[in-house]
Amino acid sequence: MILRSMMKKTVLICLYTLCLYPALAHSQDIHIWNNQELSVLRSLWIESLPPLPADPSNKYADNTDAAILGKKLFFDTRISKNKKVSCASCHVVNKNFADNLPLAKGIGTTTRRTMPLIGVAYNTWFFWDGSKDNLWSQALGPIESSVEHGFTRTQAVMIIAQHYKNEYEKIFGQFPDLAVKEIPKRAKPEPHEPIALKKWMFMSRENRIIVNHIYARLGKAIAAYVRTLLPTASRFDQYVEAAIKKDKEAMQNILTAKEANGLRLFIGRAKCINCHTGPLFTNGDFHHVGAPRPSNLPIDRGRADAISKVLADEFNCLSVYSDAKPDQCYQLRFIDTNTRKYIGAFKTPSLRNVAERAPYMHAGQFSTLRDVLEFYRLSSQKRRSPDLEHGSLSDKELDQLNAFLQTLTGK
Numbered sequence: 001m002i003l004r005s006m007m008k009k010t011v012l013i014c015l016y017t018l019c020l021y022p023a024l025a026h027s028q029d030i031h032i033w034n035n036q037e038l039s040v041l042r043s044l045w046i047e048s049l050p051p052l053p054a055d056p057s058n059k060y061a062d063n064t065d066a067a068i069l070g071k072k073l074f075f076d077t078r079i080s081k082n083k084k085v086s087c088a089s090c091h092v093v094n095k096n097f098a099d100n101l102p103l104a105k106g107i108g109t110t111t112r113r114t115m116p117l118i119g120v121a122y123n124t125w126f127f128w129d130g131s132k133d134n135l136w137s138q139a140l141g142p143i144e145s146s147v148e149h150g151f152t153r154t155q156a157v158m159i160i161a162q163h164y165k166n167e168y169e170k171i172f173g174q175f176p177d178l179a180v181k182e183i184p185k186r187a188k189p190e191p192h193e194p195i196a197l198k199k200w201m202f203m204s205r206e207n208r209i210i211v212n213h214i215y216a217r218l219g220k221a222i223a224a225y226v227r228t229l230l231p232t233a234s235r236f237d238q239y240v241e242a243a244i245k246k247d248k249e250a251m252q253n254i255l256t257a258k259e260a261n262g263l264r265l266f267i268g269r270a271k272c273i274n275c276h277t278g279p280l281f282t283n284g285d286f287h288h289v290g291a292p293r294p295s296n297l298p299i300d301r302g303r304a305d306a307i308s309k310v311l312a313d314e315f316n317c318l319s320v321y322s323d324a325k326p327d328q329c330y331q332l333r334f335i336d337t338n339t340r341k342y343i344g345a346f347k348t349p350s351l352r353n354v355a356e357r358a359p360y361m362h363a364g365q366f367s368t369l370r371d372v373l374e375f376y377r378l379s380s381q382k383r384r385s386p387d388l389e390h391g392s393l394s395d396k397e398l399d400q401l402n403a404f405l406q407t408l409t410g411k
């Protein structure tokens with residue numbers, strides 16, 4: 001009897017030390033970070049976000065009145081062919097300024113997914129392929145795109161003249177003395193729309209320049225508004241704060257062991273940090289990760305085709321419509337023109353709020369984060385890029401990474 005109970009005790013102690021104790025100790029260990037890891041965590045922390053970079057190409061970038069006007073323009077559906085589309089149709093406020101669709105829908109359907117706008121002003125290049133080098137000229141693209149707003153710059157200028165003249169003049173000075181009647185309605189330098197192009201070419205050179213200046217300022221006002229869209233702290237950020245203070249208890253309360261394990265993988269063996277770096281979880285650069293091409297879409301060469309576009313863009317940093325001095329257009333002047341290197345490369349997206357904004361990738365190829373992670377597991381095996389090498393990841397590890405990605409959602 002005594003022997004039996006002793007044996008029972010020994011078995012219990014054994015069980016505790018062998019199985020339970022290590023498990024308990026491990027779940028605490030997961031919240032211990034060495035100095036090097038801690039500095040990586042700090043680099044991802046929202047508090048490490050520097051002040052917004054200046055935009056010398058837009059001298060109204062931080063002008064409050066311009067941002068107020070920009071906000072009105074952002075939501076104005078009159079700036080579209082069918083009077084139904086505004087920037088906010090696709091960049092929906094309560095959907096992280098995106099739309100949860102694989103491909104965006106305006107007048108028609110785009111060939112890429114709508115990008116979220118939070119923190120976008122920290123970027124150097126805009127769009128999935130970086131075919132724009134500043135935020136105001138970016139805004140001018142969708143307005144004239146036949147599948148987005150389906151509008152023209154001459155129509156946009158007339159909207160400003162009719163509805164926003166006072167606000168325009170308060171910010172930019174006198175509205176140019178433009179004989180509105182001489183300006184054809186649907187005119188734009190768009191080779192794919194020959195009638196609109198012809199009308200544009202028949203306008204006088206002076207009128208074309210005046211229209212372009214007003215159109216550029218419309219973009220500058222919208223950009224001033226878009227600059228105000230900034231990320232907010234997430235559970236992950238609270239965790240880093242607790243980690244810096246070495247407040248173990250708070251850390252355990254903020255992230256579960258599974259989520260913390262996911263974080264450890266993210267900055268460690270899974271190598272996500274190779275590209276998803278800094279407080280916005282993006283290096284802002286272009287990479288070929290090899291997301292499959294949807295069968296209904298044409299081949300998209302991404303960054304490779306954007307380099308010549310941005311260099312030739314009539315509204316780039318070096319253009320006459322930019323407020324920058326040429327030496328301030330550093331990024332454009334020293335652009336990497338190695339097209340071959342960038343075939344099929346797209347901009348690394350920010351991962352802030354990522355759990356809330358499925359589907360994923362530039363054409364919405366994946367509908368869940370789990371699918372994205374399965375894809376990363378496979379692409380490492382296919383050795384697409386040395387940056388993607390991570391040995392192998394188990395199903396459990398994919399779960400942990402998935403759990404970690406859920407902690408990046410701000411309020």
Ligand code: HEC
Nearest residue numbers: 086087090104105106112113114115126127128139142148
């Ligand atoms: C029909 C839907 C639609 C409309 C309308 C629309 N967008 Fe977008 N937006 C997109 C899509 C799709 C992309 C990605 C396009 C690409 O990469 O080719 C995008 C990309 C962007 C980006 C780049 C983000 C980044 O990280 O590089 C910004 C900024 C932006 N849009 C702002 C605007 C503004 C401002 C307007 C209004 C003038 C607007 N959009 C109108 C769908 C839309």
Ligand code: HEC
Nearest residue numbers: 270272274275287291346347348349360361362376387388
């Ligand atoms: C070589 C650079 C690189 C590495 C390493 C990398 N990513 Fe990415 N990530 C990208 C690029 C580029 C895209 C966009 C690809 C596209 O749209 O075709 C992307 C897209 C994503 C998306 C979709 C986000 C969205 O808004 O569509 C998620 C989620 C993601 N990555 C998570 C991860 C995780 C988790 C890891 C580690 C297992 C990782 N990434 C490793 C560059 C990288």
